[in-house]
Amino acid sequence: MEEKQNRYTLSIFTENKIGLVNRLTIIFTRRKMNILSLTTSESELKNIYRFTIVIKTTEDQVVKVVKQIEKQIGVLKAFYYEDDQVIFQEIALYKIPTEALFGGEKIEHIIREHYARILTVEKDFVVIEKTGHERETQELFEALQPYGVLGFVRSGRVAIAKPMKKVMAYLKDLEDLAYSVED
Amino acid sequence: MEIKENTTYDQSEMTNLMNEEKNFSTASGEILVQKKDITGGEAVILALMAEGVDTIFGYPGGAIMPIYDELYHYTDKVNHVLVRHEQGAAHSAQGYSRVSNKVGVCFATSGPGATNLITGIADAMIDSTPMVCITGQVAKHLLGTDAFQETDVVGISMPVTKWNFQVTSAEEIPEAIAKAFYIAKSGRPGPVLIDITKNAQIEKFDFEYRKCKKVSSYHPLRKIEQKPIEEAAKMINEAKKPYLLIGHGILISEAQQELLEFINKSGIPTASTLLGLSALPADHPLYVGYLGMHGNYGPNIKTNECDLLIAIGMRFDDRVTGDVSRYAKQAKVIHVEIDPAEIDKIIKTDVALIGDAKEALNGLLPLINKKEYPEWLAEFRACDEEEKNKVIVNDLSGKSEKIKMAEVINQLSEITEGKAITVSDVGQHQMVVSRYYKYMTSDSNVTSGGLGTMGFALPAAIGAKVAKPDREVVAIIGDGGFQMTLQELGTIMQDKIPVKILILNNTFLGMVRQWQQLFFDKRYSFVDIESPDFVKLAKSYSIEGHRVEKREDLEDGLKKMLDSKESFLLEVIVEKETNVFPMIPSGSAVNEVRLD
Numbered sequence: 001m002e003e004k005q006n007r008y009t010l011s012i013f014t015e016n017k018i019g020l021v022n023r024l025t026i027i028f029t030r031r032k033m034n035i036l037s038l039t040t041s042e043s044e045l046k047n048i049y050r051f052t053i054v055i056k057t058t059e060d061q062v063v064k065v066v067k068q069i070e071k072q073i074g075v076l077k078a079f080y081y082e083d084d085q086v087i088f089q090e091i092a093l094y095k096i097p098t099e100a101l102f103g104g105e106k107i108e109h110i111i112r113e114h115y116a117r118i119l120t121v122e123k124d125f126v127v128i129e130k131t132g133h134e135r136e137t138q139e140l141f142e143a144l145q146p147y148g149v150l151g152f153v154r155s156g157r158v159a160i161a162k163p164m165k166k167v168m169a170y171l172k173d174l175e176d177l178a179y180s181v182e183d
Numbered sequence: 184m185e186i187k188e189n190t191t192y193d194q195s196e197m198t199n200l201m202n203e204e205k206n207f208s209t210a211s212g213e214i215l216v217q218k219k220d221i222t223g224g225e226a227v228i229l230a231l232m233a234e235g236v237d238t239i240f241g242y243p244g245g246a247i248m249p250i251y252d253e254l255y256h257y258t259d260k261v262n263h264v265l266v267r268h269e270q271g272a273a274h275s276a277q278g279y280s281r282v283s284n285k286v287g288v289c290f291a292t293s294g295p296g297a298t299n300l301i302t303g304i305a306d307a308m309i310d311s312t313p314m315v316c317i318t319g320q321v322a323k324h325l326l327g328t329d330a331f332q333e334t335d336v337v338g339i340s341m342p343v344t345k346w347n348f349q350v351t352s353a354e355e356i357p358e359a360i361a362k363a364f365y366i367a368k369s370g371r372p373g374p375v376l377i378d379i380t381k382n383a384q385i386e387k388f389d390f391e392y393r394k395c396k397k398v399s400s401y402h403p404l405r406k407i408e409q410k411p412i413e414e415a416a417k418m419i420n421e422a423k424k425p426y427l428l429i430g431h432g433i434l435i436s437e438a439q440q441e442l443l444e445f446i447n448k449s450g451i452p453t454a455s456t457l458l459g460l461s462a463l464p465a466d467h468p469l470y471v472g473y474l475g476m477h478g479n480y481g482p483n484i485k486t487n488e489c490d491l492l493i494a495i496g497m498r499f500d501d502r503v504t505g506d507v508s509r510y511a512k513q514a515k516v517i518h519v520e521i522d523p524a525e526i527d528k529i530i531k532t533d534v535a536l537i538g539d540a541k542e543a544l545n546g547l548l549p550l551i552n553k554k555e556y557p558e559w560l561a562e563f564r565a566c567d568e569e570e571k572n573k574v575i576v577n578d579l580s581g582k583s584e585k586i587k588m589a590e591v592i593n594q595l596s597e598i599t600e601g602k603a604i605t606v607s608d609v610g611q612h613q614m615v616v617s618r619y620y621k622y623m624t625s626d627s628n629v630t631s632g633g634l635g636t637m638g639f640a641l642p643a644a645i646g647a648k649v650a651k652p653d654r655e656v657v658a659i660i661g662d663g664g665f666q667m668t669l670q671e672l673g674t675i676m677q678d679k680i681p682v683k684i685l686i687l688n689n690t691f692l693g694m695v696r697q698w699q700q701l702f703f704d705k706r707y708s709f710v711d712i713e714s715p716d717f718v719k720l721a722k723s724y725s726i727e728g729h730r731v732e733k734r735e736d737l738e739d740g741l742k743k744m745l746d747s748k749e750s751f752l753l754e755v756i757v758e759k760e761t762n763v764f765p766m767i768p769s770g771s772a773v774n775e776v777r778l779d
Contacts (some may be wrong), residue, residue, distance in 0.1 A: 015400050019337060019347075026342050067524035073346045073366060073401045 003058040007036070009086050009159045012051040012069055012078040013043060013167050020074045024051065027068045031059055037090075037156030045167070048076065054157050060062040068090075077170050081161055088159035092137035093119070094144055095151035101126060107147065113139040124152055209362055211393035224253035224384040227317065228261065230360040233392045236288050238262045238649055240275040244292025245332055247319025249384035252288075260743050264649060264678055267670035271642035273303020274668070278646030281629045282604055282654075284437065286367050286758045287646065293321055294332030298339065299380070302636060305343040306375045309633030310458060311431060313372035315363045316340075322382040323351040337378050345373030353386035357393070365395035370403025371522040374437060404521070406600050407546055409540035415517045415534045416550030418491055419449060426489035426514070427451045428474060428503075431458035431632075432496015432521065438541035439463070439625050442495075443761045445544045450555040452563050454482035456497045458632045463621035465601060471563040475503045476767045477614040480574075480776060481566030483767060486511050487774040488562075496517040496540045500633065501530035509772035519543040573778040574764050578619075585758040586734050588687050591741075592619040595657065595685070598741055603655040604629060604647050604692030608640035608664035611693035614763045616659050619649050638667030644682045645674055655683065655745065661687040662714045672724040675750045683744050684726075684752040686717055689759050697762045721752035728752040 014020055021040070028035055036054040043050035055062070062080050069078040098121060101107050111118065116130035130140050134154070141152055205486060215233045218225075227250050231239070239261060254263060263599040266272045269291040277285030287307075290502040291300050291750070297318040320715040337349045346366045350359050356379065363375040410473055439462055446453050453463060453473045457496075463470050472479030474486075483505075486492065497503070502698045504510045507529055518525075518532040519540055526535040536543045537695050578589035592615050595603070601623035607616040607630040622628055631639040644658035665686050675682055692710040697709050721728035727747060731740035737755065744753040767776045 018349075019341065022338065022341055030342065055249045064524070064528060067528075071522070073398060076400045144280075 001089055003060060005056050005058055007054065007056050007083055008062045009081045009088060009157060010051070010066065010069070011057065011081070011084070011159065011161060012053065013045075013076040014049045014051060015074045015076065016042075016049050017074045020072070021051075023072045023074070024053070024069060026071075027065060028055065031065070032063070033061070033065070039156035039158055043167075048167075052157055052159050058126060077167055079161065081159070085163065086159040086161050088133070088157050089131050090127050090134055090137060090155050090157050091131045092154040094130070094138070094141065094149055094154065096128065096144055097148050097150060098122065098124055098126050100147035102165040103147070107133065110140070110143045114143065116140055192751070209358065209395055209399070210397035211358075211361060212396050214391050214393055216392040218390045219699040221390050222249065222253060222355050222384065223386050223388070224378065225256075226353060226356045226388070226390045227360065227379065227384070228253050228257050229390060230357055230392055231288060232257070232260060233394070234286070234360070234364045236261065236286070238264065238279060239288045239290055240264045240266055240272040240646065241281070241290030242266055242269050242272055242292070242296060243290075244296045244319065245382050245718070246293035247290060247296070247320055247379075247384070248301030250317070250319065250379070253406070255371050258634065262649070263290075264645065264674060265643065266645075267673045268668065269299030270302050270638070271645070271668055271671045271674065272306070273300045273314070273316065274636075274642035275646035275649070275674075276314050276316075277303060277307050277310075278308075278606060278629050279638075279650040280312050280646070282626050282647045283524050283650040284435070284626070285313075285650070286364055287312070289314070289316050290318075291316065292319045292332065294334045296332075297334055297336035300341065300376075301340060302634075304340055304376065306631050306634040306636045306639065307374040308343045308345065310631065311372050311435060312374065313367040315360070315367050316374060316376045318376060318378045319384070320349065320378045320380045323380045324382070326351075326380070336376065342589065343374070344354050344376050347376040348376070349378040349380070350383050352378045353383050353388045357390060358384065358395070359394060359566045361395035362398060366398065366401065366403075367498070369674075370401075371715040381447040405538050406558045407536050407543055408545075411534050411536055412543070412546040413550065415493075415536060416547050418515055418517060418534065419451075419493065419547070420552045420554075422491035422515075424489045424556070425449070425451045425491040425493060426485060427453040428492065428494045428497055429453060429459045429462055430456040430495065430497025431767075432519070433459060433462040434626060436496065436521075436540040438496075438539075438544055441541050441544035441548070443467075445548055445551070448548065448553050449494070449551050452478070452485070452556065452560050456500070456503055457617055457630065458628070459497060460617060461625050464623050465621035466623065469560070469722040471560075472567070473617055475500075476505070477618065477667075477763050479567070479618070479764065480765050480778060481563040483773040483776040484566055484763070485563055487513065488513075489514050490554035491515050491517070493517045493519070494530075495543070496521075498522075498525045504529060504773065505767045505775070506770055506772045508775075511773075516538060550670065570765065570778065581734055583758050583761075586731070586737055586755060587758050587761055588615040588689075589619050590734070591685070591687060591737065591757065592616050592659070593753050594738060594741055595659075596620045598738070598745060599655060603627065603657050606630065606640045606644035606647055606656060606658045608658075608660040609635045609637045610661045610664060611689075611697065611761075611763050612659055612661045612687045613685075614694075637664040638666060641671045641682075642674075643685065644684075645671060645680050648680050648682045657683045657685055659685045659687065661693060662686060662690060662717075663692045663712050665717070666712075666714065669720070672721065672726060676726060680750060681748060682748070682750050682751065684721075685744065686752065686754045687752055687757050688714065688756045689761075690714070691759060692725070693761075696760070696762070700760070700762065701768070710766075717752060717754045721778065726750045726752055728754065730754045731755065732756045
């Protein structure tokens with residue numbers, strides 16, 4: 001009997017160390033788990049980086065994977081969330097021919113309807129930006145396709161968790177439990 | 184470099200610490216060693232000496248030559264064992280570590296030298312063995328250029344190391360090595376690899392060495408909370424049929440004495456995993472035997488009959504559990520384990536004590552009642568009787584045409600009074616050693632458990648003997664495994680390491696043959712293996728050897744081997760087709776263990 005698969009967003013707080021991304025992806029590769037998206041940048045804490053990784057798996061597996069991630073030296077704390085526990089966004093960029101703008105008001109309508117915006121207008125092409133969930137950026141892509149999409153790129157998910165406990169508080173808890181060598 | 188001594192922080196302090204880029208990941212102690220204007224290579228040697236390293240197993244080569252050049256000046260302080268293959272260096276370091284509980288150290292050059300270490304590193308990873316491997320690497324400016332003997336060993340070793348790091352300047356050496364030793368030894372131990380580029384070995388700098396005492400993103404040891412200890416004690420006191428499983432964690436935590444007190448007070452029958460063997464003397468009245476696929480009958484059967492399973496320092500390997508969905512379903516489970524990732528990984532626990540085994544046992548001891556379970560224990564003994572009648576009597580009857588492996592190990596155990604260190608290889612003979620050698624002293628069983636690395640025993644025995652020169656070390660190896668690393672006879676010859684080598688030769692890859700017989704309709708696909716004349720081979724390495732073919736010569740042969748002051752190779756020709764029983768076939772439950 002296959003257990004139910006869900007989409008999980010992992011938030012992983014790490015030190016900024018060479019090779020750490022490799023150590024993290026190895027954990028998924030070894031279990032033949034596909035990473036749906038991965039983004040990383042410095043977090044609200046200086047020198048502490050946040051990986052946001054989206055995977056589809058069972059709850060049983062995500063719990064085990066998070067423990068393996070936390071075991072890695074360089075990882076401070078890892079959390080996992082279901083979609084309703086996080087506010088998340090993705091950003092998409094669309095490159096379309098400039099001449100598409102001159103075929104009446106259709107493009108303008110599309111951009112307005114999708115709450116997108118034009119970032120730049122060049123002689124040959126226009127770049128449109130849209131943030132939203134994957135479904136929304138996909139809808140805009142499909143709406144623009146008749147006009148000739150020259151390029152389309154979508155970022156990985158970034159996510160902020162709804163629970164209010166700060167990372168530092170978790171780290172403090174760990175510190176309280178930890179022995180130092182002198183003890 | 185500014186040093187932080189803080190061990191606990193409030194939130195703002197911690198944030199401040201995190202903000203100091205230079206020091207944010209480690210905390211260190213006092214300066215132990217200082218020396219101005221020395222090379223990175225000398226710094227490596229001084230750092231190892233500061234960590235108390237007395238032996239290095241290694242093999243030189245181009246990219247590690249500057250380190251070897253400095254080692255040349257320190258040979259009166261550090262012993263270097265020149266192995267014959269880097270895999271041997273890694274296994275020797277493992278053997279050294281397993282009997283001494285110290286960090287094993289090995290050196291290898293870049294490229295093939297480094298990749299040859301990988302099997303040993305993987306073995307150390309899965310068997311939680313602390314080891315620091317130092318590899319040479321091409322100079323920094325050549326990284327990524329496919330230079331001669333350049334391999335991305337940091338990338339290759341990443342999945343099989345607890346931590347690894349590439350050093351590209353001499354200044355990084357002290358902190359990297361200090362961190363390597365701290366990480367390798369603390370918490371759940373494991374191998375660490377430090378890759379040092381050649382320029383970093385040559386550059387000069389002012390060396391200062393401090394031990395690493397803390398890495399902020401690493402919490403190896405936790406205080407065990409009182410509440411789960413109390414819950415566990417209550418469960419133990421209320422249990423009718425409690426059953427204790429002990430593993431390697433007892434030895435790593437050096438909790439043998441606490442274990443003994445716990446068992447004596449609680450009266451709980453106790454079984455051991457493969458790597459837990461020797462943690463409890465085999466003649467202890469509550470010791471019921473060895474667990475797992477080829478373990479004893481009672482320990483497997485009773486797993487599915489107890490009402491409380493207490494697992495200490497073990498990880499429910501599939502060779503122990505058989506079919507997990509039918510493993511100890513009737514029992515409550517207490518898991519004492521230092522690695523949080525092991526909790527609920529295989530078996531769901533009712534109470535987890537996350538931390539050191541010794542601390543857990545000390546916490547439980549005052550809370551548990553003095554008890555005895557004579558009827559429950561008698562059930563184990565009844566199983567022993569059954570196993571004896573169906574398996575052991577036959578194994579030891581001496582009625583087969585050729586000698587059986589069990590007879591050899593049984594005699595070895597008797598002659599050495601269970602006091603030798605056995606270093607077994609992998610296969611049938613390994614299971615026979617685990618079943619028939621009666622360990623009376625701790626830290627005496629060295630074997631490749633998790634990885635099952637054939638070729639492990641000979642180099643690991645070298646390491647064990649170097650670490651414990653006063654103890655009898657017997658490498659017990661099959662004819663197949665011996666041929667995987669027999670070049671280490673050269674190491675034994677050159678360094679005059681008095682390791683005893685007992686080859687059990689059945690002219691088959693016995694365990695695979697057993698499976699082919701039982702599960703592949705006797706299609707013996709490539710398990711018939713020929714060997715050179717092992718005694719002559721030993722002689723060519725100036726190692727005395729002897730072959731025993733007849734039962735009446737066995738005792739003399741063993742005594743001859745054990746009496747020798749030097750290394751000695753004893754080959755015993757054993758029965759060609761015997762099977763190791765009991766056996767839990769793959770996919771079966773522990774209580775489906777077969778006796779024939």
